[in-house]
Amino acid sequence: MSGILIENIGQLIQVRQDPQKTGKSYCAGQEMDGLPVINNAWLYIREGLIDGFGPMETYPYREDIPVGTKIIDATGRCVFPSFCDCHTHIVFSGSREQEFSDKIRGLTYREIAARGGGILNSASLLQNTPEDELYRQTMERAKELIRFGTGAVEIKSGYGLTVEDEMKMLRVVRRIAEETPLTVKATFLGAHAVPEKYKGRQSEYVDLIVEKMIPQVAQENLAQYVDVFCETGFFTVADTERILTAALKHGLRPKVHANQMDFSGGVQTGVAYGAITVDHLEHTGPEEWDLLAGSDTMPVLLPGSTFYLDMDYAPAREMISRGLPIALASNYNPGSCPAGNLQFMMLLACLKMKMTPAEAVNAVTLNGAHAMDLSFNLGSIAVGKIGNVFITRPIPSYEYFIYAFTSPLVETTILNGKITEL
Numbered sequence: 131m132s133g134i135l136i137e138n139i140g141q142l143i144q145v146r147q148d149p150q151k152t153g154k155s156y157c158a159g160q161e162m163d164g165l166p167v168i169n170n171a172w173l174y175i176r177e178g179l180i181d182g183f184g185p186m187e188t189y190p191y192r193e194d195i196p197v198g199t200k201i202i203d204a205t206g207r208c209v210f211p212s213f214c215d216c217h218t219h220i221v222f223s224g225s226r227e228q229e230f231s232d233k234i235r236g237l238t239y240r241e242i243a244a245r246g247g248g249i250l251n252s253a254s255l256l257q258n259t260p261e262d263e264l265y266r267q268t269m270e271r272a273k274e275l276i277r278f279g280t281g282a283v284e285i286k287s288g289y290g291l292t293v294e295d296e297m298k299m300l301r302v303v304r305r306i307a308e309e310t311p312l313t314v315k316a317t318f319l320g321a322h323a324v325p326e327k328y329k330g331r332q333s334e335y336v337d338l339i340v341e342k343m344i345p346q347v348a349q350e351n352l353a354q355y356v357d358v359f360c361e362t363g364f365f366t367v368a369d370t371e372r373i374l375t376a377a378l379k380h381g382l383r384p385k386v387h388a389n390q391m392d393f394s395g396g397v398q399t400g401v402a403y404g405a406i407t408v409d410h411l412e413h414t415g416p417e418e419w420d421l422l423a424g425s426d427t428m429p430v431l432l433p434g435s436t437f438y439l440d441m442d443y444a445p446a447r448e449m450i451s452r453g454l455p456i457a458l459a460s461n462y463n464p465g466s467c468p469a470g471n472l473q474f475m476m477l478l479a480c481l482k483m484k485m486t487p488a489e490a491v492n493a494v495t496l497n498g499a500h501a502m503d504l505s506f507n508l509g510s511i512a513v514g515k516i517g518n519v520f521i522t523r524p525i526p527s528y529e530y531f532i533y534a535f536t537s538p539l540v541e542t543t544i545l546n547g548k549i550t551e552l
């Protein structure tokens with residue numbers, strides 16, 4: 131099969147007329163509310179790449195359809211570029227629904243963590259899970275993401291917390307990259323929590339991360355990024371600086387879990403170290419926004435965990451009004467967001483953070499791609515980009531995709547120019 135030709139598309143979403151994939155690779159501030167759409171469109175994907183698109187009046191293939199082309203009639207449907215989910219923790223073992231009950235009874239995320247629940251609970255489950263079984267569980271989640279319309283994903287370690295178990299997680303990430311059509315970026319997050327045996331000796335665990343884990347990750351080429359949970363009760367600014375210094379020394383780009391529970395200094399540290407993203411940002415104000423505005427660091431908001439932890443949402447409107455870009459991600463993980471559906475995350479972004487549907491779509495496509503260094507290839511419909519799209523069931527508009535937030539609206543997924551069979 132040499133190509134896929136999609137005709138009569140009700141709405142072709144996120145078309146960027148940049149034939150050579152040039153032009154700005156993300157949108158910020160007021161631009162975020164501009165979502166380029168072609169009504170009644172066609173799209174041709176050939177040999178894995180987007181070859182052409184346009185309104186049906188310009189359809190060039192009425193008589194002359196290339197041999198071997200699969201034709202799909204998308205009447206009444208939307209075609210989106212596949213979503214780019216730039217923050218997940220999908221390598222985990224088992225689940226933590228008992229903490230769900232604790233939470234309902236009134237315990238906070240921090241209190242659950244302090245009692246040995248939370249991340250440490252997942253770490254002990256993962257340490258006792260063989261690598262193949264961990265891969266099997268992760269593969270189920272990866273397929274779930276594909277069904278939701280995701281085509282590119284960042285996946286973190288951080289439930290291993292020993293040298294061997296962190297490497298085990300990252301090898302699983304590598305297998306997911308090899309065995310699925312997803313485009314995958316891997317992040318080493320050894321600094322996700324301080325293991326029980328290092329309690330009271332936190333700096334020794336940071337030594338282990340800096341001296342053993344990061345060098346091994348780099349040597350085995352297991353990740354592109356290094357992340358730190360910079361938060362009271364987890365890792366300090368000084369710990370974060372040591373870890374990010376080691377990351378840079380080994381050619382790995384920083385990321386930071388920043389300002390989720392408090393004004394942690396994580397944004398300042400991330401920006402100072404040239405982080406590709408700072409993520410969460412529920413607790414930010416003018417100081418953090420101004421710093422971000424003068425940087426190349428993408429703010430990533432994770433409304434699924436804010437919802438699940440019942441906290442105040444990140445101030446998206448303030449950030450956009452100051453000209454900042456925003457990426458949205460699922461934060462799929464067993465503790466603060468056991469969900470990976472970006473349709474739902476966009477709904478939360480719109481209802482709870484007052485982002486417009488256009489802003490939300492930009493945040494999970496173009497900006498999500500930029501947040502993984504992938505916007506040269508993914509995140510929009512542009513000639514030469516990878517043929518990653520999905521076709522919806524019949525729906526009146528892209529806004530409907532967010533509005534009808536529990537309806538399974540993804541009908542056909544195409545990744546790397548091929549229809550995915552799951």
Ligand code: NIG
Nearest residue numbers: 248249359435463464465466
């Ligand atoms: O991004 N905040 C830190 N990490 C995850 C939660 C992980 C967990 O509770 O297992 C998050 O929310």
